[in-house]
Amino acid sequence: MELFYSILPELIRIVVCAVCGAVIVFGNALVMGYAERKLAGHIMLRPGPMEVGPHGLYQLVVDGLKLMGKQLVVPLKADKPLFMLAPILAFAPVFVPLLVIPFSDKLQGFDLDVGYLLILAFASINVLAILIGGWGSNNKYSLFGAIRSVAQNVAYEIPMLISALAIIFMTNSFSLKEIAAAQSPVWFIVIQPVAFLIFIVSMVAETNRAPFDLPEAESELTAGFHTEYSGMSFSLFVLGEYANMFIICSVATVFFLGGSSGIPLPYFEYSGIIWFLAKVYFLMFFLVWIxxxxxxxxxxQLMNFCWKYLIPFSLVNLLITVVMVKLL
Amino acid sequence: MIVFEYIAEALFYAFVALTFTGGFLAVRSKLLMHAVLGLAVSLFGVAGLYFYLGSPFLTMMQILIYVGAVCIIIVLGVMIGNTPDQLAAKKLTGRNLPIALLACTTGFIALFVATINRTEFTAANEKIGDMSIKFVGENLLYQYCLAFELISVVLLTAIIGSIILARGGREGKTP
Incomplete structure (x- = not known):
């Protein structure tokens, strides 16, 4: 019994972390799925989903149930183990980066001193999942989508890392908590506007979203790497994409928008997480908007933009930052 | 606290098992693509062993560079290359199988015995601390700079090797 009590706090901590991760992933997909369709509608001067519930509020729940009920179709000549593995591999790694994101100065799963590297490492597994899915489908559109995805992701990871390195040089830490804490007087978006711009552009490309959604370009490749997927295996890809958007917007918030800092609200002990989520969802709104x-x-154009403009500019920015850090 | 030690030990063996399973898949898969993914699994297991050794930095770098870059480049090479559809033979093939087995075993035993005899095993420190980044950085960029630069040729080797494998197939037939 004594043994049980000794491991109880750590056990509760692990369970709470896991449950919170699941709530964030699924809740975020519901919110963003609805918001994206509504915003898309209003941007195109149409109302968006209206039928199910007030202003179509229950549309996503109903859609989720529909997707769960659908048959999982595996193409005849597909590579079956890889075909089934790809959606799981796209979805499972998104829980790990959520552990190191500092939602407020107290609310963080696990403060790792190489937190940013952890996020990059587990984000790179997503590319592998897209590749496997595209190859395993045994479909030329899927294959082209997957090849494009790799070329794009490998290229845009570089300016993203280099622009973030400028911040890491200034704070001397990979830990997201320390980076967020280091910008208490001024946010890094003021000091490093070029790095912020480069980061935002690479962020859009890394999450495979329009205007850089070439891996799934509907008009040329039907749906790219997930052409053959249906039902739950398709929705795992979508869940993974929304979770990746959340993670990468959180990283942008921590690196450039001051993390959870903000004007204290009436319930000031909770104001950190409110500000954090507000900033993250503003960035996600920005992604939907563009x-x-x-x-x-x-x-x-996409590849030229990365190799000819973003990488040189981010390198120059890094050099200037390093010189300034050394001088000051 | 003993429970945590058991969990840690179980995790260690799980990572060892992952490494060996991946290695076996990489060597014995019938399809080239499966072999590459087996390699990824194996490298992931190695990353887990680094974490067990107390260096999160090396763990993340292992995943980022080997799983996230080398494996993806190999997979891309296989996909772009003209991959032959036929499967590799199920049985171990080759005329010189006994000789190959003999050579491998002798080589392994010779190296193993030599390594065991030469190494002075010292007990691990209680807690190395999270100095891994500083320690690794100083060693790599001062003392072992040349080796560090040479290792970056690994990526080039991965690209060329994957193209050769993808064009010739596993059995070495040229198209």
């Missing part, structure tokens, strides 16, 4: 405003880029 998705429905700009047309898709051409693939060579």
């Amino acid at each position: 998705r429905w405003t700009y047309p898709r880029t051409r693939f060579d």
Whole structure:
């Protein structure tokens, strides 16, 4: 019994972390799924979902039930183990980065001193999942989508890392908590506007969203790497995409928008997480906004933009930052 | 606290099992793509062992570079290359199987015995601390700088090797 009590706090902590992670992933997908369809509708001067519930509020719940009830179709000539593995591999790793995100100065699963590296490492598994899915489907559209996805993700990871490195040089830490704490007087968006711009552009490309949604370009590749997926295996990809958006927007918030800092609200002990979520969802709104405003880029434009503009600019920015840090 | 030690030990063996399973898949898969993914599993297991050794930095770098970059480049090479559809043979093939087995075993035993005899095993420190980043950085960029630069050739090797494998197939037939 004594043994049980000794491990109880740690056990509760693990369970709470897991439950909170699941709540964030699924709740975020519900909220963003609804918000995205509504915003898309209003941007295009139409109302969006209206039928199920007030202003279509229950639409996503109903859609989720429908997706769960659908048959899982595996194409005849697909590579079955890989085909089934890909959605799981796209969805499962998103829980790990949520552990190190500091939702407020007290609310954090696990303060790892290499937190940012952990997020990058587990985000890279997502690319592998897209590749496996595209290859396992045994469909040329899927294959092209997967190949594009790799070229895009590998390229845009570089400016993203380099622009974040400028911040890491200034704070001397990979820990997200310390980076958030380091910007108490001024946010880093003021000191590092170029890095912020580069980070935002790479962020859109890394989450495979329009105007950089070439891996799933509907008009050319039907649906890219998830053409053959149906039902729950398709929705795991979507859940993974929304969770990745949440994670990457949280990273942008921590790096550039001061993390959970903000004006204290009446219930000041909770104001940190409110400000944090407000900033994250503003960035997600921004992602949705540009998705429905700009047309898709051409693939060579996309790659040229990364290799000829973003990477040189981020390198120059890093050099200037390093010199300034050394001088000051 | 003993429970945590058991959990840690179980995790250690789980990572060892993952490494070996991945390695076995990489060597014995019938399809080239499965072999590459087996390699990814194996490297992931190695990353877990690094975490067990108390270096989260090395763990993350292992996943980021080997699973996230090398494996993806190999997979891409296989996908772009003209992959032959036929499966590799199920049985171990080759005329010189006994000789190969003999050579492998002798080589392994010779190296193993030599390593065991030469190494002075010291007890691990109680807690190395989270100095891994500083320690690794100083060692890599001062003392072992040349080795560090040479290791980056690994990526090039991965690309060329994957193209050769994808064009020739596992059995070494040229298209």
